[in-house]
Amino acid sequence: MSLSWIVAVLVMSTCAIGGTAGTDTQRSLYSHLFDKYNKALRPSETPNSTLIVEIGVELTHLIDMNEKHQTLTANLWLTMGWNDTYLRWNASEWSEITTLTVPDSYVWKPDIMLYENVDQYFKGWSKSETYVKLRHDGYVLWEIPTVTLSSCQVNVSSFPFDHQKCPLKFGPWIHSSYEVEMRSMAANGSLQYFMVNAEWHVVSFEAHTNNKTYGESFDIGTPYSDVTFVLEFERKSTFYVFNLLLPCLLLTYLMSTMFYLPLETGEKLSFGVSILLAIVVFQLVLNEVLPESEDLPWIGRYVILAMIMMSVSLSLSVLVMSVCDCSITVRPMPHWARTVFLKVLAQIMFMGDLSNDHPTNLQTDDTETFQMSDLNISSSLSERTTTPMESQDQSEYQAGAEILASNLRSIERKHSFLISYMKELDRKEEVRKEWRTLAKVLDRLFFFIYIITSTVCLAAFVAYV
Template sequence: MALEEHIGREGFVQGAQGKFAYKLMNDLFANYSNALRPVEDMDKAMNVTLQVTLSQIIDMDERNQILMAYLWIRQVWFDAYLRWNRDDYDGLDTIRIPSSYVWRPDIVLYNNADDQFTGSMETNVVIRYDGQIMWDSPAITKSSCKVDVSFFPFDGQQCRLTFGSWTYNGNQIDILNHLDTGDLTDFVENVEWEILGMPAKKNVITYGCCSEPYPDVTYTLILKRRASFYIFNLLLPCVMISFLAPLGFYLPADSGEKVSLGVTVLLALTVFQLLVAESMPPSENVPLIGKYYIATMTMITASTALTIFIMNIHHCGPEAKPVPRWAKKFILQYMSRIFFVYEVGESCKRPKKGPENGKKPVAQEMNGQAERRDNSAILRNCAEKIRSEKLEEAPDKDNLSKADAPGEWKESGKYPEKGGGGKESRYSECSKTHCVCHNERLLKNIEYMANCFREQKAAQKRTGEWKKVAKVMDRFFMWVFFIMVFFMSVLIMGKAL
């Protein structure tokens, strides 16, 4: 019975309050107008307290410089014509009615960037017996924000939300901030941006159009970008691609892929550069990652040009000039040891040396005429020996027999014995003349072949020296560009830290 009596009493009380609420509504708005500012003295300013709660950051459009946020806006003011005595209405102290029934301050977002100019939702207001009106309304705002992408993706932004009355000046409505900062207790964490703070500041500004002051409350939203996404999707691929560029110098020149590698790396970086440019505003401030891309692309372009130059040195033909003396000393001797470039048969411990402790052979120091004269003398001696051997074998081939005495021949039906006539002496002279002429032609042919062999060997030596010069330059530029890529990567990573 007690429970039933309690429920019946509460239902009676609620029903009674509902009747008093309708009576209060009729009494309050019988002669009320929501068109005029509800103050008793029109010369006094009405105080409006503003409080903004940030619920969520929906989007940050860097290219169009627009911040889209979800806010809860609370406005509190006193209406001089909406007051009542609680005792006359059964202790009723608050009522909730649609906000369109009462006068509302025209507080708007000054830096609004919404093309539809949608305001707050039409929610109810809470009216207290002493005339205090509290209006809580959620709003999705699009505000203009000056975006500085100089240090993208390690940048931070400061976006301002300025609230003020559009038509009432400071002598009519004075805006006060409820707290020195925006409320972040109900903020939903954003995956891209981290909130560092939201300080609030009241400003009183006199615009050029009007002489009256206009107060406003500005909330500064301090944001810091979470760079993990951009590091793993834009920065690290660029760093890895950049380290491929110096390896083009390590490729053998005969492979034919040195220039192709440089061009491929350049095209890959161009694609990443376009991806960054599409999301950034077209301003004069080039983002940090864009500077890194441009520097890397410039380095790869220079490496490709140097590769073409080095390949021309590598593939120079036999008609190339000899390697200059300074290049032989500086590049082939010192730089080749520093960068561990050795020919076949050499090692870092026992470099290849020529005869007599690296000195040239005597034959290489002689001029061409002396060398040809010595070679001719050697060949003539060999030819005389060959001719004497042929003369000794000639009687056997011509069916001639040797005499018992040395130097004597017997004729077998064609020539008399030695000392018997002049034919034998003429035959000997003719044979000697024929052999000498034949050996002279042979000597010329052998000398010609020897000259060709020397020229070919000298050309091969020049070509080998130029190839070694190209290889040393390849190793030198490879380490130079490796160091450049490393320092650029460390620099941009240092900005991240």
């Protein structure tokens, strides 16, 4: 056997002996620690001493923020540490072994709970067995990845430009602050491995230590210690601005164009009703997103106000149509209405003086008057009678002249009736035009009122946000 083979065999034997010795030392250490260890007992120095439990939270993913049910679903990495006086050893006596990893079910663990937990299927921090790290000085480190479902009071008054604060309160459920005192490992929760959320931007993740007193039937006024991590985040509003807010604003101002539709089109009311139904759809979408509470967001209030303004606008349009519709009866416009609306109000609405465009009386054309007397039928007939003729021919001629005169008088009466009828039609048409002009003035007035009201309401809500 060569020298190289001898060296190799010696090295392998030494490693095997060392590995076996190391494993035997860990087994001996484990037996030394857990043979008489009772995980049901609180591992404090004395029965009356307080055990300090440190906790750290790292947020890795903001899974869902449900405003409707006011719940927060998040992926957290929990880290808890405490000193166990029963799990200490001298590293020099155990081959310089300073740490030992064992299943978490082997050691005592604090009954730390998330106070805001609303997960009905919660059965512990880990669905599978986890491990804890033991240090030779008795410090126990327990690291747990978990998904929490907690309640969070949502304030949507500024939706979609809102800020939310969700507390995550961790503390013992049974042990009071005399037995277990909670402390935070750092001043803030960790966001080092946080995955960027598409809807929310995390602003801060602060930690606060509290002692709060709760009353119990057997021990009134027992203080309990907890560490509350306050997660503050703001909504990314770009999606809601372009998909919810902007269409709502466009529909609101599009409603104003209804006042420019003439009465003769017949589509004025149907156009306004269509826009009103569209804004109702936005109201239904908001109801699906926002929680059922009295704290209505400003965009919801604006939508409701827009619905009210649209309803009033439709009512005003119906009023204008009923007042200015002259298809059935033709009523002359009162003088005060012509002065107030067609003269004064029209000039205020930048339409000019419209009262001069509609004269009160129609001008009578002398050429339209036709009198049969101008024909001088009688004189013509008398001139013809002076002509010498026989008595029989003269009687026939006289009878024909009388028939002709009667026909001409009938034509004269019908012509006069036609002239009067045409004048009445012209007068009615002039009255209709005057009422249609009044309708345009009223529509212009309501248009300015609607635009000013919508703009003022929008500015007030924006200032409120």
